Amino acid sequence: MPTLETNRAIDAVWRIESARLIAGLTRMVHDVGLAEELAQDALVAALEQWPESGVPENPGAWLMAIAKRRAIDMFRRRETLDRKVTEIGRDLETQELPTAEPDFDAIHSNIADDLLRLVFISCHPVLSTEARAALTLRLLGGLTTEEIARAFLTPEPTIAQRIVRAKKTLAQKKIPFEVPGAAELGERLASVLEVVYLIFNEGYSATGGEDWMRPALCEDAMRLGRILAELVPKEPEAHGLIALMEIQASRARARTAPDGTPVLLLDQDRARWDQLLIRRGLAALERAAALGEPMGPYVLQAEIAACHARARTPEETDWPRIAALYARLVQLVPSPVVELNRAVALSMAFGPAAGLEIVDELTGIPSMKNYHLLPSVRGDLLAKLGRRDEARAEFERAASLTRNSRERALLLKRAAE
Amino acid sequence: MRFMVMIKSDERTEGGVMPTEEELTAMGRYNEELVKAGVLLAGEGLHPSSKGARITFTDGKPTVIDGPFAEAKELIAGFWLIDVKSKEEAIEWMKRIPCTDGVETNVEIRQVFEAEDFGDAYTPELREQEAHLRLATKQD
Numbered sequence: 001m002p003t004l005e006t007n008r009a010i011d012a013v014w015r016i017e018s019a020r021l022i023a024g025l026t027r028m029v030h031d032v033g034l035a036e037e038l039a040q041d042a043l044v045a046a047l048e049q050w051p052e053s054g055v056p057e058n059p060g061a062w063l064m065a066i067a068k069r070r071a072i073d074m075f076r077r078r079e080t081l082d083r084k085v086t087e088i089g090r091d092l093e094t095q096e097l098p099t100a101e102p103d104f105d106a107i108h109s110n111i112a113d114d115l116l117r118l119v120f121i122s123c124h125p126v127l128s129t130e131a132r133a134a135l136t137l138r139l140l141g142g143l144t145t146e147e148i149a150r151a152f153l154t155p156e157p158t159i160a161q162r163i164v165r166a167k168k169t170l171a172q173k174k175i176p177f178e179v180p181g182a183a184e185l186g187e188r189l190a191s192v193l194e195v196v197y198l199i200f201n202e203g204y205s206a207t208g209g210e211d212w213m214r215p216a217l218c219e220d221a222m223r224l225g226r227i228l229a230e231l232v233p234k235e236p237e238a239h240g241l242i243a244l245m246e247i248q249a250s251r252a253r254a255r256t257a258p259d260g261t262p263v264l265l266l267d268q269d270r271a272r273w274d275q276l277l278i279r280r281g282l283a284a285l286e287r288a289a290a291l292g293e294p295m296g297p298y299v300l301q302a303e304i305a306a307c308h309a310r311a312r313t314p315e316e317t318d319w320p321r322i323a324a325l326y327a328r329l330v331q332l333v334p335s336p337v338v339e340l341n342r343a344v345a346l347s348m349a350f351g352p353a354a355g356l357e358i359v360d361e362l363t364g365i366p367s368m369k370n371y372h373l374l375p376s377v378r379g380d381l382l383a384k385l386g387r388r389d390e391a392r393a394e395f396e397r398a399a400s401l402t403r404n405s406r407e408r409a410l411l412l413k414r415a416a417e
Numbered sequence: 418m419r420f421m422v423m424i425k426s427d428e429r430t431e432g433g434v435m436p437t438e439e440e441l442t443a444m445g446r447y448n449e450e451l452v453k454a455g456v457l458l459a460g461e462g463l464h465p466s467s468k469g470a471r472i473t474f475t476d477g478k479p480t481v482i483d484g485p486f487a488e489a490k491e492l493i494a495g496f497w498l499i500d501v502k503s504k505e506e507a508i509e510w511m512k513r514i515p516c517t518d519g520v521e522t523n524v525e526i527r528q529v530f531e532a533e534d535f536g537d538a539y540t541p542e543l544r545e546q547e548a549h550l551r552l553a554t555k556q557d
Contacts, residue, residue, distance in 0.1 A: 230452060
């Protein structure tokens with residue numbers, strides 16, 4: 001088999017097998033960094049041998065066997081070294097191998113359990129959000145450092161360092177390789193969901209014409225989200241997250257005009273919405289609902305997105321439901337931006353005065369001072385109420401706050417109406 | 418990248434012969450692996466062509482022909498729609514399709530057309546504004 005083809009096949013096998021491999025190894029050697037090194041050693045062996053021998057029938061098992069052998073060698077050498085150290089009677093700075101005996105012969109642990117442990121450790125709150133994202137994409141997404149760097153528009157050495165430091169932190173703080181207990185689970189899961197959604201948003205906000213690795217982050221995130229939903233099927237927020245991502249992603253083809261300008265949701269050509277993704281998103285929401293728990297933030301956001309997805313035309317949008325969902329969301333996430341969205345939904349459902357009431361309450365909030373969408377929305381509602389002079393002032397204010405020239409032009413146009 | 422994977426028909430599937438319990442279990446387990454890996458978008462089995470039809474358009478005029486159709490190998494018995502990083506990954510996954518001994522199974526992998534880019538023309542300014550308001554549901 002020609003080498004280039006084999007290398008591509010090996011890449012593919014890596015993408016399929018690496019997360020499980022690293023997860024299983026972490027359980028055995030109690031150290032994520034070491035597990036990844038061992039997995040990488042196995043990959044090197046594959047790159048050396050498979051061009052000759054071909055890709056084995058069970059590549060995962062092959063890689064695991066090699067990795068285990070390396071680990072055993074490593075620990076034997078370390079035992080020998082320990083003995084020598086004791087003999088010499090000197091303290092040596094040995095490589096940071098974990099003290100506990102590796103568990104090679106343990107009864108085959110459930111792969112799902114190991115993967116889940118790997119998810120939780122990669123997204124541990126002791127790490128910064130960026131570190132969690134990089135580590136997750138590396139260990140669970142199978143992305144190379146270079147791919148991660150390109151995706152986040154960050155220099156490769158920065159990402160490499162970030163990952164190294166993250167692994168060191170996990171080792172130093174002795175973060176256990178375990179699924180959090182019931183008391184912590186909600187919070188820890190929220191941390192995981194946050195990382196996955198962050199990755200999705202990074203891809204979602206990428207512009208066309210940029211490195212294709214960036215929009216591909218959406219697919220990486222959705223894949224992670226789907227895996228997560230199967231690992232914790234009893235957690236409604238996991239289903240909420242994948243539902244939200246799939247429904248948002250369903251609009252990908254409608255979000256940009258041919259000249260590259262963004263198209264707002266209400267102006268989008270709905271025939272271009274991906275019905276397969278919508279169907280999947282709605283199915284995920286059903287799974288969440290079937291669990292019978294009160295709606296969490298991701299389920300709520302997904303339900304809002306679903307309201308739009310179900311409407312065949314903008315006129316058919318169930319605005320009262322959207323407004324009610326935002327009302328519940330703001331109780332969980334007291335953000336003025338959420339309130340602003342609620343105001344818009346209220347105005348669509350019950351008329352501009354209803355929305356204006358909320359918006360007026362938001363104008364005093366310091367964090368909203370330079371947020372151009374606030375005067376933009378206020379201007380829109382005032383215009384609908386026939387208060388033209390006030391509307392104009394708001395549109396001009398919004399125009400002065402936005403740094404986007406297209407938006408400014410649009411706002412100034414509305415001011416002149 | 419999306420791929421449609423088609424499993425071709427044979428005399429058994431065209432003859433309406435139901436798979437054995439063993440075969441169903443194996444296929445069920447395989448599909449579960451695809452789901453757990455986050456790569457399965459859709460997948461279905463198809464009835465034999467005896468229940469189907471063909472339409473030929475000549476100068477815009479349709480002619481309908483009812484099944485069954487000959488040449489089982491040209492027909493499709495089922496399909497998957499998967500979302501993977503590359504054609505090689507699609508192939509690696511599909512090499513793992515469970516097959517029955519003594520039965521030749523044929524599978525075809527085709528890439529699905531997609532929009533070239535995934536994102537829109539969010540300018541850096543817009544992106545920055547959205548960045549610190551992450552929890553706001555995207556109005557786009």
